Amino acid sequence: MxxxxxxxxxxxxxxxxxxxxxxxxxxxxxxxxxxxxxxxxxxxxxxxxxxxxxxxxxxxxxxxxxxxxxxxxxxxxxxxxxxxxxxxxxxxxxxxxxxxxxxxxxxxxxxxxxxxxxxxxxxxxxxxxxxxxxxxxxxxxxxxxxEGACLYRSGARPGDVLLVTGDLGGSAAGLDTLLSPRPAPPEAVAFARERHFRPTPRVTEIRAALPAGGITAADDISDGLVAEIYTLAQASGVGIILEAAAVPIAPATRQLAAIYQKDPLDYALYGGEDFELLLTCRPDKVAAVQEAIARACQTPVTPIGNVVPATEGITIIIDGKRLPLNPGGYNHFQ
Amino acid sequence: MxxxxxxxxxxxxxxxxxxxxxxxxxxxxxxxxxxxxxxxxxxxxxxxxxxxxxxxxxxxxxxxxxxxxxxxxxxxxxxxxxxxxxxxxxxxxxxxxxxxxxxxxxxxxxxxxxxxxxxxxxxxxxxxxxxxxxxxxxxxxxxxxxEGACLYRSGARPGDVLLVTGDLGGSAAGLDTLLSPRPAPPEAVAFARERHFRPTPRVTEIRAALPAGGITAADDISDGLVAEIYTLAQASGVGIILEAAAVPIAPATRQLAAIYQKDPLDYALYGGEDFELLLTCRPDKVAAVQEAIARACQTPVTPIGNVVPATEGITIIIDGKRLPLNPGGYNHFQ
Incomplete structure (x- = not known):
């Protein structure tokens, strides 16, 4: 083996x-x-x-x-x-x-x-x-x-809301512009390459959010949103419903997806290396977390789904249909 | 450059x-x-x-x-x-x-x-x-x-005695037996390869020695005795006199040096990767340090030289002559 x-x-x-x-x-x-x-x-x-x-x-x-x-x-x-x-x-x-x-x-x-x-x-x-x-x-x-504030992957509970900081897919789009340059708006290329080369670890965001309370689990998105959803769900023993339409994708990332004939959602779900934070939060605290982060910086925090019992599995809602979420993301050695 | x-x-x-x-x-x-x-x-x-x-x-x-x-x-x-x-x-x-x-x-x-x-x-x-x-x-x-017990490379003072744990050159001899195998006594080969592959970091020894007091500086011998003497002397702003005849070399290392037509002192001074400790110690505390280590384990601790003012430089006494100590040892990238 x-x-x-x-x-x-x-x-x-x-x-x-x-x-x-x-x-x-x-x-x-x-x-x-x-x-x-x-x-x-x-x-x-x-x-x-x-x-x-x-x-x-x-x-x-x-x-x-x-x-x-x-x-x-x-x-x-x-x-x-x-x-x-x-x-x-x-x-x-x-x-x-x-x-x-x-x-x-x-x-x-x-x-x-x-x-x-x-x-x-x-x-x-x-x-x-x-x-x-x-x-x-x-x-x-x-x-x-x-002590007491440390966030583990294992803390998510059914009923929690799934949140993500910033926007997703920019790093993967930036990588495409590097590996196979095509004519593209310079601002979009600059945006995506900045995401790829100079990701902003979300220290300010999470430190601002903690005092608001209610965050139950956290993971950073290095291997792609879907891979981290699986990691978090398995560590917590829960299921997840991801709302495809809610996943934040920057206009520049969408522009580049069109140029590279890719689905922008693929960039966002499987691209990886965005280094945004995937959080779960008690529903009554979502607004407080968003407000606390907004007071500290410009980074948006977007609800993108819900934590459900493990028996419901890990699913995605696309065009009103609830489907099994195809695992994927980057796996070393494969 | x-x-x-x-x-x-x-x-x-x-x-x-x-x-x-x-x-x-x-x-x-x-x-x-x-x-x-x-x-x-x-x-x-x-x-x-x-x-x-x-x-x-x-x-x-x-x-x-x-x-x-x-x-x-x-x-x-x-x-x-x-x-x-x-x-x-x-x-x-x-x-x-x-x-x-x-x-x-x-x-x-x-x-x-x-x-x-x-x-x-x-x-x-x-x-x-x-x-x-x-x-x-x-x-x-x-x-x-x-706090207060931490040993730096910079603590050596003129008048201190230079000590080394264990014996030196075994790892380099072991490497020779691996890179170009020659007929040699199996016990000597086993001894030297053990030194090469399974060096014993001197935790027990230094922890036993600390309560005795008097140790002023320490460095582990990864790049060779001479290289570490230079490192310690430069960090402390002192000179060193090394007594070649006092450097501890195991019989097996000497046997292998003869077989590989090398000077056993070369193995000990420039071979490196012995991971013994080079220590400096106030002269009135040398016996107490040796006794403390002997009570804890079998590892010998040998005086091999003296710390002198920086103006006296870094020298070695061989056959009664005091000569400049040739720097050397392993330098990455060279």
Whole structure:
């Protein structure tokens, strides 16, 4: 049996066994956006890591060193946001080709620092090694969240409303403009590429929303909305009804979908890498959450569905019909 | 200018600038074996990371998956030991070929867990991605150390005695037996390969030694004794006199040096990857440190030189002559 057969998620299940040998401080190990440890002064410690490999997660043909650096930090900050937390410290490992110019690394670090500064994340350490065949960047991030405020994927309950921040599909549209450039309105291309290269992890949004109360679960959308809906539903033991017509898609994303002859909903549901937050919220608190976020920033928060009992399954309403939601999204090794 | 020209250490200096944006909790950022953060309950938090790349740090031609896993954890635990700390939590990122068998990953994790269990380290999270061209493993480790007990590279003072745990050069001899097998006593080969694949991070030793007092600085020997002497001397602003005759080398390492027509001192001084601890200690405390470690375990602790003022430089006494110590050791990118 090889990794292609078992897939990323099958592998993760195997890796959990026996991983915790001293459980005292561990509240959550493998299995959410970040690990959760007992912390200090009323806070829990959050820890997460992400590895980006050349020509799998980025390519030098389309991304600058600065963009790669920025996105690496953003992806990790997003994991902390998905727990309701404040990102704080990062460790950066770089595997670089010996012949890479120093300028390249300076720019990569400038991108890491730019995003780090924006979200208050220090780079406190790292490792720098030779990797002749493919560049690799690994970031490990630490953060904190108030005890009792930590958001897990497993907290959704039937009756909750499904919310999403921002809009979806922009990153996937941006990737299309990079991989096969076609004549397109420059503003639409710029919008989508910004979404692709410089996603905004939703720290401000979730931190503003928490005091309103009522948020029961959170996950960040890295592998696509549908993949994260499945992840959240399975972790919570619930079903989901997704309203296709409610999924927020930016006009620029729709424009590009038309040019690339794709369904904009495909971008939004299966594209991935939007790094928006998927939230579940008690129905009586939705308005308060939306208002709290609106007071803090411009990011919209849109109800896109409902949490239902697990027996109802995971479905989508399109054109008034309720259909099984086709799973999908990006699965490493497949 | 490329990375080969600037080298690993030139690069690290460039990366430090602007890395800390919220200094409140950061006691030590980039520049020691681990970062040091303010912690809880009288403890500081330690954080470190190491990346291992296929055919640079290990090769599947000579190492089993289990050995690679064990060593990855050991190398990281050693960074925590070098700060005087207790390792606690690990995040593991794996970049794997899609066609790698699941058994391989199971064994890799078994090695990580075996070493983790030995030193009380939980695997609390990770990332698993596709890396078709070269396997990559990154581990980030968290630990803790009592406030006031944390050992930095910068604490050595003239008059201190230079100590080393265990014996040196075994890992390099083991690598020779793997890369170019020659007829050799099986016990010697087994000894050296054990040193190479399953180094013992010196947690027990340093934790036993700390209460004795008098240890002023510590560094773990990953890049070779000489390289670490230079690192420690430069960080502390001191000179060092190394006594060649005092450097502990195991009989098996000497046997293999003879077979491979190498100077055993070369293995010990420049071989690297022994993961022993290089310590400096106030002279009146050396005996107490040795006794404390002897009570806890079998590991010898050997005085191998003295700390002197920086103006005396970094020298080695060989055959009664004091000579400049030739720098060297492994430098990534060169």
């Amino acid at each position: 090889d990794l292609k057969t078992i897939g990323e998620f099958g592998l993760i299940e195997r890796l959990k066994a026996g991983a915790i040998v001293v459980p005292d401080k561990v509240i959550m190990g493998i299995g959410d956006d970040a690990a959760v440890l007992k912390g200090e002064g009323g806070y829990l410690t959050l820890a997460s890591t992400d590895m980006l490999v050349e020509d799998i997660h980025f390519t030098l043909a389309t991304a600058t060193a600065r963009e790669i650096g920025y996105k690496t930090m953003a992806v990790n900050v997003s994991d902390i946001a998905a727990m309701g937390g404040i990102p704080e410290q990062a460790l950066v490992s770089l595997g670089l080709r010996p012949e890479q110019p120093v300028d390249f690394v300076d720019e990569l670090y400038a991108g890491l620092r730019e995003c780090g500064q924006r979200f208050g994340v220090n780079i406190i350490g790292g490792d720098t090694v030779s990797s002749p065949r493919a560049m690799v960047i690994n970031l490990a991030i630490l953060g904190r969240v108030e | 490329d990375l080969k020209t600037i080298g690993e250490f030139g690069l690290i200096e460039r990366l430090k600038a602007g890395a800390i944006v919220v200094p409140d909790k950061v006691i030590m950022g980039i520049g020691d074996d681990a970062a040091v953060l303010k912690g809880e309950g009288g403890y500081l938090t330690l954080a470190s990371t190491d990346m291992l790349v296929e055919d640079i740090h290990f090769t599947l031609a000579t190492a089993t998956a289990r050995e690679i896993g064990y060593k990855t954890m050991a190398v990281n635990v050693s960074d925590i030991a070098a700060m005087g700390g207790i390792p606690e939590q690990a995040l593991v990122s794996l970049g794997l070929r899609p066609e790698q068998p699941v058994d391989f990953v199971d064994e890799l994790y078994a090695g990580l867990r075996e070493c983790g269990q030995r030193f009380g380290v939980n695997i609390i999270g990770g990332d698993t991605v596709s890396s078709p061209r070269a396997m990559v493993i990154n581990l980030a480790i968290l630990g803790r150390v009592e």
